[in-house]
Amino acid sequence: MDISLVGRIIPVFVQAAWTTVELSLISLAIGLAVAALIAGLRLSHVAILRFLGTAYVSVFRGTPALIQIFLLYFGGPQIGIQLEPFAAGAIALGLNIAAYMAESIRGGVLSVDRGQMEAARSLGFAEGQSMRWIVLPQAAKLMIRPLGVNAVALVKGTALVATISVVELTYTAQRFIGSTYKPFEIFAVTAVLYMIMVYGLTLIIDRLDRAYAGEA
């Protein structure tokens, strides 16, 4: 075990981990936005919209994230989509996690008692208004945990974009192994840094969950 190596690589690795954080945040933002849309489609009264939502979820959950990343980054230029590795990675990860997050959102909405929608409608609220003021505020509380699980999966999943040479934590680790031949030290440091990121995220999710739970 080469402790001095660990000391030497840490600054570079922390910086690489920061790239992973940025990548995660951008993918998370894309994921949540797309997920909200897809959940809306899945919950629509219009059969064709519902079908589109279901199709999206099936495709993105039914194929490996790695293939989705490759398809966008390597396959994209062939159909006129030319992206930098970071952008391609962020978009592919975001679109992928959106499929899972859409199900978390949908699950939250469906977990709200049907009587809530009925009570709102019986007062004269339109369906959209009932959703916005009555159902969604309650569903939001129920979504936090499952969305948190999705977010953790996303952070760990960012390691995949090392394969398209986004200079994040895992890519940096592989590059250093090439020059030092010390995979144990390097992957151990990498793992610890991922754990710290995931732990930080878990704390945020806990806090959000408690803040919402305390409200009722």
Next chain:
Amino acid sequence: MNDVRPMIEVRGARKFFGPLEVLKGIDFSVARGQIVAVIGPSGSGKSTLLRSINHLETLDGGEVWLDGVQVNQKLDRRAFERHINRVRQQMGMVFQHFNLFPHLSVLENITIAPIKLKGMPKAEARTLALKMLDKVGLADKIDAFPARLSGGQKQRVAIARALAMQPKVMLFDEATSALDPELVDEVNLVMKQLAAEHMTMVIVTHEMRFAAEVADRVIFMADGAVVEEGKPEDLFRNPTQERTRGFLKKFLNG
């Protein structure tokens, strides 16, 4: 008495759940200020009938009218949505399981609809909420959340919430069925008070005694049809139909 137009009129109401016909062509009307109790065994279609009055259930046939306006008129989707939201504002509905909004305080439960739907200023809505809560005897709970209330209190808040829209009619869907026996009276008392104020009401209930006390007219339903209807003293004491007699006997013995 001269106002002959009924407040609620249902004509030939038919409803299917899959192959099962749950309403087999029901006709009935409720005059302004009248209180009608609907009784009958579970599965008789009485709740479905009540819910079709404010279109929580869509009828497969027949018409529902509220104060001269057809509730279930044929309109294109958007126009119907606007229409039904307007109509529903004139009908208060009270549910078996209260359906209070758990994320909102008692005050907000009562004021959200007047504020958002009628554009009522908040201060005015608060005054209104206090008045309604006073009516149901819960003015001191204005800032509580539903989770802190007993079942009876929840149902009284739910009644206050419905009343805050100043509806023309009140629909009660087994309002006391989910309550512990000792909490039933406080809700019944509020309903009696409304009756004394000549609120037009349709009450679906399992409580024969309450129906007899409060209703001007009782409708007995079984298997999706009206078997018998009349004044409570007639229907309860001298039912003309075998089916009614059987049902009432079970209740009296039980």
